Amino acid sequence: MFTFSLPALAALGDVAPDFVHYANGGVLSTAVQPDGKIIIAGDFGTVEYVNRNGIARVYAEGGLDPTFNPIPNAPVIRTAVQADGKIVIAGGFSTVGGVPRKSLARLNADGSLDTGFDPFVDGYVYSMMIQADGKIVIGTEIQLPFQNATYSLVRLNADGTLDISFNPNPDRSVRSMTVQADGKFIIGGSFTTVDGTARSRVARLNADGTLDPGFDPDAEGTVLCTAVQADGKILHGGGFTTVGGVPRNCLARVNADGTLDTGFNPDPNSLIWSIGVQTDGKIIIGGYFAAVQGTARNGIARLNPDGTLDLGFNPNLLVQQSGTLNRWVSSTTVQANGMIVIGGFFIAVGETLRTNIARLYNNRATQRLAVTSTSRVEWLRGGTSPEAHHVTFELSTDGGTNWTSLGTGTRIPGGWELSGLSLPVTGKVRARARVTSGECNGSSGLVETVTAYSLASVSSPRLTAVKALGNGAFQFGFTNLSGGPFTALATTNLSLPSSNWIALGLATEISPGQFQFTDTAATNLPYRFYQIRSP
Template sequence: MKAPGWERHRMAFVRKAALAVLGSILAGNGMSMGRPSPGDVDEAFRPVIDPFVVTATVQADHGILVALRTGGTGRNHLVRLLPNGDPDPGFEADVRGDVSSIIVLGDGGIVLGGAFRSIGGVERVFAARLHPDGALDAGFDPRVSGEGSFTGVYTTLLLPDGRFILGGIFDTVGGIERAHLARIESDGSVDPAFDPRVSADGGFASVNALVRQSDGRILVGGGFTGIDGVARTNLARLHPDGSLDPDFNPGVSGGEFGGVYAIREQPDGMILVGGIFHSVAGTARTHMARLHPDGSLDMGFDPQISGAGTVGVFTMGLQTDARLVIGGFFKAVGGIARNAMARLLPDGTIDAAFAASAYAEVAAPVVSGVLIQGDGSVVIGGRFAGVNGQPRANLALLKNDAATQNLAVTAADRIEWLRGGASPEAEGVAFDLSTDGGMIWSALGAGVRIPGGWQLTDLALPVTGSVRARARVTDGAVTSGLVETLADYALMSPPPEFTAVTLSGDGSLRMEFTAPAGETFTVLATDLLGLPRSQWMPMGPARELVPGEYEFVGSATPGLPFRFYVVRSEPRLRLRTPASRLHLPAKPATGN
C-alpha cells in the first residue's frame, strides 16, 4: 500500500512519465529500419526541457507533446515540440496543473489525466479531452473530484468501444461516488453499471496502472489491500462488468511504500508486473515479476532489480521480439550496473547489447516513461541530466535494433501485417481502407493475432485502394498511443468473361462481357498473333452499361482481315486485370 511519503516523493521528481506514440512508418513496406548501436543517444534530437518531464506524446506528424512539472498550477504544463525538438509556437493547450497520463485517440484527439484544475481558462478537474491543436473539447467533462493532497487521475485505459476507465485517487466522478476506479462513456459521463470499490487498510488506496487483456478482462495495479471487500494486495483482475475475478490473486507485497506501477500482457498471455515490491505469492521478487495467465508466479523469470532508497520499476516498453525496455529508479539489474533503465531478454536476464544508462547531477536519475516508436527507436522521459555521458535534460531519443514490418493485402478478403524485431508490441491492431488515395479512411475492423503479426479476414476489398494498419502501444502504465503504416494495393482481377459476340458480314463487331465494375477497357485487334501488343490496332474503348457489364461496338470495316481481338484494362488505373483474347474465323459469320 502506498503511503503519503511516497506520494510526496512522486510529486517531487515525477513518479510517472507517460510516453504515447502516434507515428507513421513512411519508409514503405517490407523494410528493415536498422539501429546500429542499440541504446545510443540520437544526436539529432536535442530538446531543451528544464522542468521535469511528466508526459510526452509523439504525434502523427512526428511532433511531440510534452507535459511538464513546473510547480503549482501555472501554465506550460503541456507543450508541443517539433520533430527537431524546438517548441511549436502554434500549439497552446494551457493546462494548469500536472498531467499524469495521455491517450492519443484515432482521430488525433488527446485524453489527459492528472492533477490539473483548468485548461484554457475553463474548469477541468483531473480529466479532459483536447482537440489535436490543443484546444479544449468542451463536450467532454467527467468532473472527477477527491479530498487530499494527492488526488488525481493517474492512469486511463481506452476500451475498444470508445469508453474509458479512469484510475487514481478520487472519490466521485460526475457527482457519483466512485472509489479510485470508474468507467466513463465517450462523452465523459459516468457508467453507472461499473462500480468496483478499491480500498486500503489503514491508509488510502490508489490505482496506478490499467491493462485490458486480450479476453476483455482488466488488470488493475496500484496500492490497495482489497476490492469490493475481498482481499487483494496491489494487483487484481476484473471481469468486463467490473466484478472481481475470484481466481486471480497473485498477492504482490511491497511494504509501506509498495505498489504495482506497470503491467504488460505478452502475446502468449503471460503478465509482466513492475513496481515497488519485494515478493509475489510469498516468493521473493524485487520490483519485477512475470505471472502465468492464472496469476501464479513464473519461477524462471527473476530480473533482480536493485538500488538504494525507494527502488522501483515504473514503465515497460515491450518489443515484438519479446525483449523488454524498463525504466524506473534503480542502480542494477541482475547485479549488473544500470542506472534507471535497462533492456531485458525474454527470460528476464539483462540484455548486454543495450547498455543505456541515465545520469543526474544532483539526485539519482529516474526514467519514468518508456515507449518504443514504430521504427524501434526508444523515447524516454523522467528526471535525468543525460544518457550515456551525453547531456539530455529529462527527455531523450535512443537508437535501437532493427524494426521490421510488412503490410499487405494477400487476398481480396484478407489483410496481414507482419511485425518483428524491435517493433513495439501491440495491445491491439485496427485496419482501415481508403479508395481516394488516403484522403478519407473507413474502418475495416480489428485484427486478430497470427504468428508474427496480425490479420483481418472475411473482407470484400475493392480491386485497388490503400490500407492502413494501426497498432495501439503502451508503456504498461499511464499512456497509450498509436503507430501506423500504410500500403497501396492492386488485386488481380478475374479476366473479362464474354457473354455475347456478334460479327456481321460487313465487318462490324459487337462484344458483351462482364468484369469488375468501374474499370476501363480498350479493344485491340490484329491478324498476326505474333506481333507485339504495342503494334496491335486500337479499335476503341468498351462502354460500361451497368456496373460490371460492358459492351464494345466496332465500326463497320469491310475487307479488314482482323481475326484476333484483345480486351485490355487500362494501365493508368493501376489494375492488374488479365487481357481476354478472342479468336474469330477468317470468314466471319453472324453468331453468338
C-alpha cells in the same frame, strides 16, 4: 516489407542527436500519435526554452511543434491519444487554456480544448486507459460530484459522463492498467480488496468491471506498472518484494492464469516505473534502480525475453544534483521505428547532456502491411516494434481521404490479421494499434501503417487437374487469388454471350489459391464448355 535501421555509427542506447534536448522539469508521460508526433507531459514550464506549461508536442524526429500549446495551469501527468485524434489529459490542473477543467480534460487534435467534455474529476488520476469502444477508464482516488463515496477506479463514457454500470470498487488506489486481447484488463496499485474480495495489489477484471476470480498473483507491495506480452504473460513492476509468496524485487512476470513465471527474475534493486515491450520479446524498463541482476544499470535497462539483462544496451543515466545521484526514468515509449523515447528526471544520458527527455537508438524494427487476397489483410510486426493491442484495419477507395472501418484484427504468429472481407481489387488499407507508455504505463498512443494495394495484376487462372469422375461427373481445378469468390458457368453453345451461360455454383478453395469445381450434371451431356467468373 518496411525496414527501419540504425545509422551505421550509432550504438544501441546512444542518444539520437536530432531530438529535443531540454525540458525544465520532469517528463512523466510520452505518447505517440499515428503521424509519429509525440505528446510529452509532466512538471515542466518550458521545452527547448519555449514556454510550454505541463504539456507539449514534438515531431517524430525531434523539434518542438509550435502550433500545439493547450496551457493547463498545473502539471499534466497522463495522456491518451484517441482514434479520432483527440487527446485526453490528466493532472493537477484546474483550468486549461483559461477554461475551468478539474484534473481531467480532452483536447482537440490542434491542442484547443474540447468544450463538450467536462467530467469534473476531483482527485488525482494515476492511470488512464482508452477502451476499444472509446470509453475511458481512470485509476484514481476521487470524490465524484453529488456522491459521498471515494472511488479508485471509474469508467467514463466517450462524452465524459460516468458509466454507472462499472464499479469494481478497489479499496485503495489503482496505479496502472493494461488490457488483454480478450478485453479483460489487469489493474495494479496499492489496493488489498476488489469489490470486497481479497486481492493484494494486482487483479484482473472482466470487461464489465467484475472481478475475475481465477487470477490472484498476490504482490506484497505496490504495483506501479503492468504490461501484457504477446504470449499472454503479464509483467508487473513497482515496489514489491514478493509475488505469490516468492521473493521478487520490483519486477515479476506471471502466467496468464496469474501463477508466477518462476524462470523470470531480473532483480532490479529499486523501483520500476515504466515497462515497454518490443515485438521481439525484449523488455525496456525504466525506474529508480542502479543495478539489474547485480550489474550496473542507471534508470533504464533492456531485458531479454527470459528476463536476463541485455548486456549490449546501456544508456547509463548518471547525474549529480545537490550531492545526490539521480537516475530516475519515469516514462518509456517505443516508437514505430523502434527508437526509444525516455522521460524523467535527469540531465545527462551517458556523456551526452539531455535534460529530462531523450531519444535512444535501438535495434531494427520491421513491419509489413499487405492485402493477401480480397478476403484478408495482415500486419506483420517484428524486431523492436512496440508491442500493441486493439489492432484495427480500415479501407480507403479514394486515395486516403476517407476511411471505412473493416474491423478488429486477430493476433497471429508475428502480427495480426483480419479475414472474411470482401475488398475491392485496388485501394488503400490502414492498420492502427494502441501502445501503452509513460509513468505507471498510465498513458497510451497510437501507431499506424498505410499501404496502397492492387490485386488487378494477378496472373490469369491456370487450369489444373481436369478429370472425369467415376460417376460421370466432370471435375476441374484452377489457380487464382486466394479468398476470391469464383463462380463456374457452363454452356453447350460457344456462340452464346456470357450473359446467357448457366451459373452452376461457386468453386471451392481447397488450399490457398487452389480452387476446384465439380459438375455433377455433366453426366447428362455429350460435351460442355466452362468459364470462371469473379465475383
